[in-house]
Amino acid sequence: MCEATKLFETMKADSAGEVKEITDPSEDALIAPEFIAMGYLPGTSSSLGEVTQALGNVRPSGIAADRLHDSLAKEIVRGRPKVTALTGSSAFTSPAGDSADRAERVGELVESLKMPKPDLPAVAAKEPKLSAAYRTAPK
Numbered sequence: 001m002c003e004a005t006k007l008f009e010t011m012k013a014d015s016a017g018e019v020k021e022i023t024d025p026s027e028d029a030l031i032a033p034e035f036i037a038m039g040y041l042p043g044t045s046s047s048l049g050e051v052t053q054a055l056g057n058v059r060p061s062g063i064a065a066d067r068l069h070d071s072l073a074k075e076i077v078r079g080r081p082k083v084t085a086l087t088g089s090s091a092f093t094s095p096a097g098d099s100a101d102r103a104e105r106v107g108e109l110v111e112s113l114k115m116p117k118p119d120l121p122a123v124a125a126k127e128p129k130l131s132a133a134y135r136t137a138p139k
C-alpha cells in the first residue's frame with residue numbers, strides 16, 4: 001500500500017509541475033509547450049497504469065488499510081477512462097495540434113483525484129500491524 005500511495009502522490013505532484021510548464025511556460029523555454037504536452041500525455045497515462053498495477057499487487061490485510069485501498073482504487077477507476085480518452089492515440093489527429101489543451105484537461109482530471117481520508121499515515125497510526133510496516137517501508 002505504501003508503494004501505491006507514493007506512486008499516486010508522485011503522479012499528482014509531477015502532473016501539476018508539468019501542466020504548469022505547459023500552460024505557463026517560462027520566457028526562456030527551449031521546448032514549445034505543445035511538444036512538452038506530447039510527452040506529458042502518454043507519461044501521465046502510464047503513471048495511472050502504474051498506480052493501478054501497484055494497487056492490484058496489494059493483498060487484502062483484514063485491517064483498516066483495506067478500506068483505504070478500495071477507496072483509492074475507486075478513485076483511480078473514476079478518473080482513468082477520462083484520462084485515457086484524452087491521451088490515447090485515437091484522441092487526436094495531429095500529434096502537436098491540440099496537445100496543450102488536452103494536457104491541461106488531463107491535468108485537471110489528475111488534480112481532481114483525491115487521496116481518500118483517512119490517508120495512509122493516519123491509518124498506520126491506528127493499526128499496530130500496519131504501523132511497523134509503514135515505519136520501515138522506504139519513503
